[in-house]
Amino acid sequence: MQENEKQKILKQVIFLNISLVVAEISAGVYSGSMALLADALHNLGDVLALVISLVALIYGAKKATDSMTFGYIKAEMMAAFLNALFLVVTMLFILAESLHRLFIPNEINAPIVIAASLIALLVNALSTWLLSQKNLEHHHHHEHNDHHHEDINIKSAYLHMLGDAALSLSVVVGGVVIYLFGIVVIDTLLSLLFSIYIIKETLPLLRKSFFSLMDANEDDIKEIEQLILVSNEVASVHDLHLYRPNSRECYGSAHIVLREDLCLSQIEIILEDIRERLHKAGITHFVLQPESIKYNLKTGCCSMH
Numbered sequence: 690m691q692e693n694e695k696q697k698i699l700k701q702v703i704f705l706n707i708s709l710v711v712a713e714i715s716a717g718v719y720s721g722s723m724a725l726l727a728d729a730l731h732n733l734g735d736v737l738a739l740v741i742s743l744v745a746l747i748y749g750a751k752k753a754t755d756s757m758t759f760g761y762i763k764a765e766m767m768a769a770f771l772n773a774l775f776l777v778v779t780m781l782f783i784l785a786e787s788l789h790r791l792f793i794p795n796e797i798n799a800p801i802v803i804a805a806s807l808i809a810l811l812v813n814a815l816s817t818w819l820l821s822q823k824n825l826e827h828h829h830h831h832e833h834n835d836h837h838h839e840d841i842n843i844k845s846a847y848l849h850m851l852g853d854a855a856l857s858l859s860v861v862v863g864g865v866v867i868y869l870f871g872i873v874v875i876d877t878l879l880s881l882l883f884s885i886y887i888i889k890e891t892l893p894l895l896r897k898s899f900f901s902l903m904d905a906n907e908d909d910i911k912e913i914e915q916l917i918l919v920s921n922e923v924a925s926v927h928d929l930h931l932y933r934p935n936s937r938e939c940y941g942s943a944h945i946v947l948r949e950d951l952c953l954s955q956i957e958i959i960l961e962d963i964r965e966r967l968h969k970a971g972i973t974h975f976v977l978q979p980e981s982i983k984y985n986l987k988t989g990c991c992s993m994h
Contacts, residue, residue: 699743702816702850706736709812716805720798723790723880724860725805727783731887732809732853734776741768763902765935770898776891784884790877797876799868806860813854820847852890856883904932908939908971916966917945922959924948924985931972941967942976946985 713729716722745768748761863879866872900907908931917926929943945963947956960977967975 696743696746698819699739699746702819703736703739703743705812705816706732706739709809710736713805713809716801720801720805721795722797722802722860722864722876723783723787724863724876724883725802727780727787727880727883727887728806728809728853728856728860730779730783731776731856731883732813734772734779734887735850735853737768737772737775741765741772744768759934762934762938766898766901769894770902773891773895773898777888777895780884780887780891783880784888787877787880787884790880791874794873794877797864797867797873799864802864802876803861803868806857806864809857810854810861813850813857816850817847817854820850859883901933901935904934906931907933913941913967913970913972914943916970917943917963919966920959920963922947922949922951923963924982927984938973939971940974941972942978944978944980944984946980946982948982950981 710729710733713725713732717726717729745765748764751761753760859879863875866875910929910931913931914926914929917923917929924946927944927946929941931939931941933939947959951959956979960979963977964975
């Protein structure tokens with residue numbers, strides 16, 4: 690699928706879900722249902738996630754400039770961090786309010802809850818269907834292989850909508866229980882379960898995006914070092930750095946000490962061989978600085994303090 694087609698589908702899903710959030714918040718406040726409000730705020734978080742996916746598609750096509758030499762490669766993780774933080778804070782609010790409702794229950798207008806959550810279920814199901822079409826797969830060509838895979842942003846948005854559909858279904862069930870049996874506490878229990886579940890699912894994303902923004906390494910750096918040292922011409926490696934600026938890229942750099950003084954064409958062959966091994970290991974961009982034997986074991990010569 691072309692990028693503009695993906696953008697078109699995302700815009701449709703965003704419009705559907707913004708309308709849904711407005712309707713659910715209004716119905717939740719009017720009916721007094723915390724479960725419906727929890728679902729609405731979760732949907733609002735997912736609207737932000739969808740906007741993130743759209744922004745990532747738009748800015749992902751932009752080229753690097755003199756001022757933005759890496760382009761907007763970290764936009765995905767920056768937006769993901771803000772989105773996850775927003776979702777955790779709002780769910781903590783719902784959690785606190787739900788605990789308060791356990792001791793001071795209020796009346797719930799079950800028919801409104803059922804009607805609003807049924808609409809939410811239909812919207813989420815439609816959004817899930819739009820995002821799950823087979824033609825969302827796209828094609829990438831690499832130097833060593835040629836394959837198809839799903840767009841990560843679209844896949845993430847699809848999973849968000851699928852989860853929303855399940856939550857909306859449970860709110861429908863809760864509304865029916867309240868209407869038939871008058872068990873009002875089921876609304877509070879559902880909102881508690883929603884809040885805990887959503888926080889549990891969001892915290893790993895919050896952690897991953899935070900450490901990505903901090904240029905933290907999550908790979909086995911010793912394994913990468915060994916891939917470089919496989920070359921007989923390399924005596925040692927120092928100042929090895931790895932980081933993941935977004936969910937698709939892995940960048941790195943290292944200084945390598947060569948055993949012999951070689952001409953530039955020979956050094957280039959060594960560097961190309963190392964980069965090929967690193968590429969197979971999933972490193973998408975790696976900068977190598979060759980050095981003479983006098984730098985051997987001087988691991989701190991270029992370290993940052």
